[in-house]
Every structure is written in structure tokens, then in C-alpha cells.
Amino acid sequence: xxxxxxxxxxxxxxxxxxxxxxxxxxxxxxNLIRQISQHAHSEVIGMQPEGNWIxxxxxxxxxxxxxxxxxxxxxxxxxxxxxxxxxxxxxxxxIEQLQTGKAKYSxxxxxxxxxxxxxxxxxWLVDGAAIVNQVSLQRTSYxxxxxxxxxxxxxxxxxxxxxxxxxxxxAKGSPEQKAMAQDALNRFYWPALMMFGPHDSESAxxxxxxxxxxxxxxxxxxxxxxxxxxxxxxxxxxxxxxDQNLKWNEERGHYDSSDLNWDEFWSVIxxxxxxxxxxxxxxxxxxxxxxxxxxxxAAYNEKKRAKQAQNAA
Amino acid sequence: xxxxxxxATLEYATRLGDDSVVxxxxxxxxxxxxxxxxxxxAYGNVALDYIGRARMFYxxxxxLADDGRTEDDFAYMRSDRDYRNLLLMEMxxxxxxxxxxxxxxxxxxxxxxxxxxxxxxxxxxxxxxxxAIKETKYHLRxxxxxxxxxxxxxxxxxxxxxKAVDALWGFTHELFDMDETEQMLADAGIGVDVSKLRDTWxxxxxxxxxxxxxxxxxxxxxxxxGRTGYHTEHLGHMLTxxxxxxxxxxxxxx
Numbered sequence: 001x002x003x004x005x006x007x008x009x010x011x012x013x014x015x016x017x018x019x020x021x022x023x024x025x026x027x028x029x030x031n032l033i034r035q036i037s038q039h040a041h042s043e044v045i046g047m048q049p050e051g052n053w054i055x056x057x058x059x060x061x062x063x064x065x066x067x068x069x070x071x072x073x074x075x076x077x078x079x080x081x082x083x084x085x086x087x088x089x090x091x092x093x094x095i096e097q098l099q100t101g102k103a104k105y106s107x108x109x110x111x112x113x114x115x116x117x118x119x120x121x122x123x124w125l126v127d128g129a130a131i132v133n134q135v136s137l138q139r140t141s142y143x144x145x146x147x148x149x150x151x152x153x154x155x156x157x158x159x160x161x162x163x164x165x166x167x168x169x170x171a172k173g174s175p176e177q178k179a180m181a182q183d184a185l186n187r188f189y190w191p192a193l194m195m196f197g198p199h200d201s202e203s204a205x206x207x208x209x210x211x212x213x214x215x216x217x218x219x220x221x222x223x224x225x226x227x228x229x230x231x232x233x234x235x236x237x238x239x240x241x242x243d244q245n246l247k248w249n250e251e252r253g254h255y256d257s258s259d260l261n262w263d264e265f266w267s268v269i270x271x272x273x274x275x276x277x278x279x280x281x282x283x284x285x286x287x288x289x290x291x292x293x294x295x296x297x298a299a300y301n302e303k304k305r306a307k308q309a310q311n312a313a
Numbered sequence: 314x315x316x317x318x319x320x321a322t323l324e325y326a327t328r329l330g331d332d333s334v335v336x337x338x339x340x341x342x343x344x345x346x347x348x349x350x351x352x353x354x355a356y357g358n359v360a361l362d363y364i365g366r367a368r369m370f371y372x373x374x375x376x377l378a379d380d381g382r383t384e385d386d387f388a389y390m391r392s393d394r395d396y397r398n399l400l401l402m403e404m405x406x407x408x409x410x411x412x413x414x415x416x417x418x419x420x421x422x423x424x425x426x427x428x429x430x431x432x433x434x435x436x437x438x439x440x441x442x443x444x445a446i447k448e449t450k451y452h453l454r455x456x457x458x459x460x461x462x463x464x465x466x467x468x469x470x471x472x473x474x475x476k477a478v479d480a481l482w483g484f485t486h487e488l489f490d491m492d493e494t495e496q497m498l499a500d501a502g503i504g505v506d507v508s509k510l511r512d513t514w515x516x517x518x519x520x521x522x523x524x525x526x527x528x529x530x531x532x533x534x535x536x537x538x539g540r541t542g543y544h545t546e547h548l549g550h551m552l553t554x555x556x557x558x559x560x561x562x563x564x565x566x567x
Contacts, residue, residue: 047345047353054341058558058567059385060334060371064364067341071357074350081350116558116567166567174565282345290348292473293409296466303465 012213017143020086028212031205032142033087034103035214037094040080041105043073044098045279049113050122058116065162066119072155079151083144099284107265108191110273117170117177117184123163125185125192125230131156132226133196141213164233171237182239189230189242194265196223202262224254231255318501321494322435323377324397325504327387328540330370331398334388335548336419337363338555342406355455359416362448369441389559393542393549400539401484403548407477410470413459414477418518420453422488425513429505438503457521464525471526478522479530486535489514 001009004023011018018024047070054070057063081091097103108126113119134156137149170181197203197219209215227246234241245258268276314322341360347353371384382390401419406412427449430442463474489511491499498504519529538544559567 044350051345054344055338055554056558058389058562058565060364060368060388062567063341064361064368067344067357067361067364070344071354071361074344074353074357078350078354169567173567174562176562177565286346286348289346290352290409292467292469293348293463296463296470299470300462300466 012141015139015213017146018141019143027208028214029087031209031212032145032214033084033089034205035209036080036084036087036145037089037097038104038106040077040084040094041098041103042109043077043080045105045109045283046126047073047077048279048282049109049111049275050119052113053116053119056116057119062166065166069123069159069162072159076152076155079148083142083148086144095287099280099287101280104269105279106195107269107273108188108195109279110268110276111187111191112274114187115180115184117167117180118188120163120166120170120181121184121188123159124167124233125163125188126195127156127159127163128230129192129195129226131160132222132229136215136217136222139213139216145214167237171239178239181237185234185237185239186242190260191265191268193223193227193260194262196220196226198262198265227255227257317497318503319377321498322438322503323374324494325498326370326374326377326438328397330367330374330384330387331396332402333363333370334367335396335398335551336402337361337367338551339402339404339406340412340416343412348409359452359455362445362452366441366445366448369444373437373441385559389556393544393552395542396539396544396548396552397542398539398548399484399488400536400545401481401488403539403545403551404481404484405547405551407480408473410463410473411477411480413456413463414474415481416452416456417460417521418481418485418488420449420456421514421517421521422485422510423449424453424517425510426505426507429510432502433504434502460521460527461525464522464527474525475527478527482530482532483534483536485514486532487537487539490537490540492540 005025008018008022008024008028011022018028050066050070050073054063054066057066081094084094085091094103098105113122131153134149134153138146138153140146140149167181167184170177172178197206200206200218200220203219206215206218210218231241231246243258245256247256249256271277337360340356340363343356344353344360347356367388368384371387374387375382375384401415404411404415407415423445427442427446431439431446433439433442460474463470465471489507491506491508495504495507499506522529536545
């Protein structure tokens with residue numbers, strides 16, 4: 001090990017944060033860029049399935065809450081892009097990677113939001129799963145990412161509460177509303193569990209990430225936490241648990257549950273979800289339609305600079 | 314409050330609520346479609362302000378109506394022929410220039426109108442105005458900057474922005490129309506006499522357009538009808554989308 005490497009590993013072991021100007025192994029940098037940008041893209045693409053319901057929200061209060069939530073997601077995207085930029089990649093490069101499929105976003109957003117209850121289910125389950133992961137990431141070794149996570153966690157827990165509260169209103173509502181809630185739970189429960197990523201044994205990036213303390217807990221441990229915490233929530237809603245094999249295991253102190261359908265997981269990631277193409281096309285279309293606007297800003301600023309220079313001369 | 318004044322105030326609060334909900338809805342259509350992420354956030358923010366205003370106006374209308382209706386009954390259970398919003402607010406979002414020009418026209422309108430509403434003898438209307446004034450200050454700063462950049466940006470942005478100004482100009486005249494209801498409220502010191510505000514509005518808008526190298530259109534056409542429920546074809550579609558879930562499950566709580 002070079003002295004630089006030794007110093008880096010010493011900091012990691014002593015739980016000191018790595019900061020943008022510190023020396024870091026190239027692979028650490030790359031791994032972080034991959035993870036943070038994927039996280040940022042997820043926030044941004046996640047605006048679409050929820051945005052799909054802003055114009056149809058069933059009450060003014062729900063409309064306001066949803067608008068505010070989607071706006072928060074965009075804000076999270078911004079912090080995370082900024083955190084990734086500290087590692088020497090630009091936002092436009094990241095956007096290009098997203099649009100060309102080189103960078104990924106959470107596959108949960110490849111599933112369609114078909115009813116109003118889906119918006120509630122996303123808030124409750126998807127944001128809920130995200131928080132379990134993000135709480136753990138507050139202790140990640142890279143300073144800007146860790147600080148971003150602390151901020152994001154506060155807002156996400158508000159999202160999760162409002163999602164659950166919206167779900168509760170449906171579950172305690174009319175028979176049609178309750179059916180809508182059950183249907184949303186049935187569709188989003190499994191993909192939410194898959195948000196934690198493949199089993200530890202199958203996860204390409206896990207081991208190194210754990211060693212460098214980019215990730216603090218394994219995919220399977222985090223998933224188990226989420227499974228456990230969700231059981232009681234489903235009970236309170238009075239809905240049927242989608243997993244027929246769920247059983248408390250006294251010895252482990254956890255719930256045992258069904259194996260996940262990983263074939264479906266990989267199939268959706270690889271392009272067979274209902275919305276994979278739609279999400280990227282939407283992003284590309286908005287970006288391309290915005291090009292003349294971005295050009296206008298550049299031209300305007302250029303004219304202003306020229307004028308100022310002329311006045312100064 | 315006399316019955317006549319009360320009925321007029323109810324109608325007035327409904328009108329102002331309609332303006333807010335319709336414009337808020339149109340702005341919200343931009344979320345995830347902006348030219349960059351910061352604009353998605355800004356649009357969400359402005360939409361949120363307008364939905365908030367709509368809720369305040371409708372809540373007050375519901376209180377005056379005192380017939381068991383709620384803010385949501387006003388927003389979701391009235392059809393386009395019952396809506397009383399200004400036509401400018403209901404025009405489809407169009408391109409970015411179109412939405413920003415509409416926003417400028419609306420923001421300047423609220424900049425001149427809200428300080429008058431603040432003086433209202435009606436405490437609720439005055440309180441709503443007090444809150445809205447702060448928001449509008451920020452909205453105008455934003456739409457003014459955008460029109461400046463787009464008007465004086467590239468050839469294409471200039472062309473698009475001028476086209477938007479021309480396309481929307483005819484819808485701005487009814488912003489300053491008065492009818493019997495509003496006249497009665499203005500006379501009672503409750504409502505705003507908007508007919509007195511057009512000169513200030515025109516001066517402010519003209520200054521901004523001119524600085525942005527845009528041409529102020531001639532006043533040679535005007536479309537009117539929002540306050541009587543005589544809308545463009547666009548509002549029906551907008552409300553169909555907005556009201557679909559609420560109306561599909563009558564009487565439900567959300």
C-alpha cells in the first residue's frame with residue numbers, strides 16, 4: 001500500500017469522512033459516482049410516476065401534498081447531482097449517461113402508477129424502503145453524500161408518513177377505495193422489496209462498497225428490516241398481506257418470507273417493464289424541448305456580459 | 314353583512330378561487346417537463362402557491378354558502394359552465410415561452426390587484442391578499458426574468474416569446490372588466506375595482522416587454538366570457554382530467 005492508500009484506509013477505519021479534496025482510490029471514486037448518480041436519477045425519474053397523478057389528485061389537499069412531495073424529489077435530485085459533481089463529473093455528463101442507458105435508476109419506477117392508491121403506495125412503501133436504505137447511508141464514508149442523506153432523510157420520512165396516511169384514508173374508506181388500496185399494495189410490495197438490490201451473494205458492487213464503508217449494511221439485512229417493519233403497518237391498514245408465507249421466526253427474531261421472483265426483477269431491469277422506454281423518452285423529450293430555452297439563457301447572459309464590458313471600457 | 318353583499322362575496326371568492334385553481338393546475342402540468350431540474354422545482358413551487366390560494370378562497374366561499382359544501386365541492390363538483398375563471402388562466406400550457414408570458418401577465422395583474430384587495434373591509438379577503446402578495450412578489454421576479462431572457466435571448470426564443478405575447482394579448486382585456494356583482498362589492502369597499510388598474514398593468518407590462526426587445530401588441534382583438542362561464546374549449550378538458558377521480562367515487566373521503 002502506498003502512504004496515500006494507508007492514510008485513506010486509516011480514515012475509513014476511524015470513521016472519518018472522506019472529503020472531495022482528499023486523495024481516494026480511483027475505484028472508490030467510480031463506485032461513488034455510480035451509486036450517487038443512480039440515486040439522483042432515481043429521484044428525477046421518480047417524479048414521473050407520481051407526477052402522473054398531480055393533475056388528477058382527488059382533493060385539493062392531496063394535490064398540494066403531492067406537488068410538494070414531487071418538488072422535494074426534484075430537490076433531492078439536485079443535492080445528489082451536486083454531491084456527485086464534487087467527484088469530478090458534470091451534471092450534463094450524468095444526464096447523458098441516464099439518457100443513453102449507461103447509468104441506471106431504481107427499477108421500481110419502471111412500474112406504472114395505475115390508480116390514485118398507487119401514489120399512496122409509492123409514498124408509503126417506496127419511500128419507506130428508500131428511507132431504510134438512506135438512514136444507513138447517513139453513515140456513508142463520503143462526506144458530501146453523508147450530509148446529503150441526512151437532509152434527504154428528514155424529508156423522506158415526511159413523504160412516507162403522508163403516503164401511509166393517504167393509504168389509511170383509502171383502506172378505511174369505501175369498499176372500492178379499499179380494493180384500490182389492496183391492489184396497489186399487491187403490485188408495489190414485491191418491487192419495493194427488490195429495491196434493496198439482489199441477494200448479497202449476487203450483488204456485483206456490494207463487497208467493495210462495504211469495505212470502503214460506502215454501504216454500511218448489506219442488501220439482505222436492509223430488506224429484512226423493511227419486511228419486519230411493514231407487517232404491523234399492513235395490519236393497521238386492515239389489508240391482506242401479499243406474502244402468504246410470512247411467518248415470525250422466534251429464533252432469528254425476524255419474519256421469514258417468500259423468495260422473491262428475481263427473474264422478474266432482472267426482466268424489468270433489462271427493459272421489459274411497462275414504463276422503461278416511456279420514462280427515458282419522457283426525460284429525453286423534456287430535455288430536448290428545453291434546449292432552445294437553455295440556449296436563450298446562454299445567449300442572454302453573453303449579451304449582458306458584452307454590454308457590461310462595453311460600459312466598463 | 315346584508316344578504317346581497319353576502320351572496321356577492323360568495324360569488325367573488327368563488328371567482329378568485331377559480332382563477333387560482335385553474336392557473337395552478339396549468340402550472341402543475343409542467344412538473345417533470347421543465348427545461349432543467351431547477352425549473353421543475355420552481356414550477357412546483359408556484360403551482361403550490363396557487364393551489365393554496367384556491368383552497369383559501371374556496372374555504373371562505375364554503376363558509377359563506379353555509380350549505381355543507383367544502384373547498385373540494387367547489388373545485389371538483391362544478392362543471393366548466395359553472396366555473397368563473399378568467400380565460401387567460403385556462404389556456405393550455407403551450408411551450409415554455411407561452412407559459413412564462415401568461416405568467417407575466419398574471420403576475421403583473423396580481424401585483425396591481427392584490428394591494429387593493431389587501432384594503433378590503435372583508436377581513437378574510439384581506440388576509441388572503443396579505444399572504445398572496447408575498448408570493449406574487451417572487452412570482453413576478455421569476456416571470457419577469459424569464460421573459461427578459463427569452464425575449465432578448467436567441468432569434469428562436471425571441472420569435473417564440475413574441476408569438477406568445479401576440480397569442481395571449483386578446484385574453485388580457487377581460488382581466489379589467491367589471492360587472493354588477495363586482496361593482497357592488499367595490500362600492501362597498503370589499504372588492505377591487507379592476508377597471509382602474511389597466512393603465513398601471515399596461516405600463517408595467519409594456520416596460521418589461523420593451524426591455525425584453527419585444528413588441529407590445531395593438532389592442533385590436535379581445536375575447537371575453539370567463540366571468541359568465543362562457544369558456545374556451547380548453548377548460549372542459551382540463552376539468553375532465555382534474556375531476557375524474559373525485560367524481561368517480563361520489564361522497565368518498567381522500
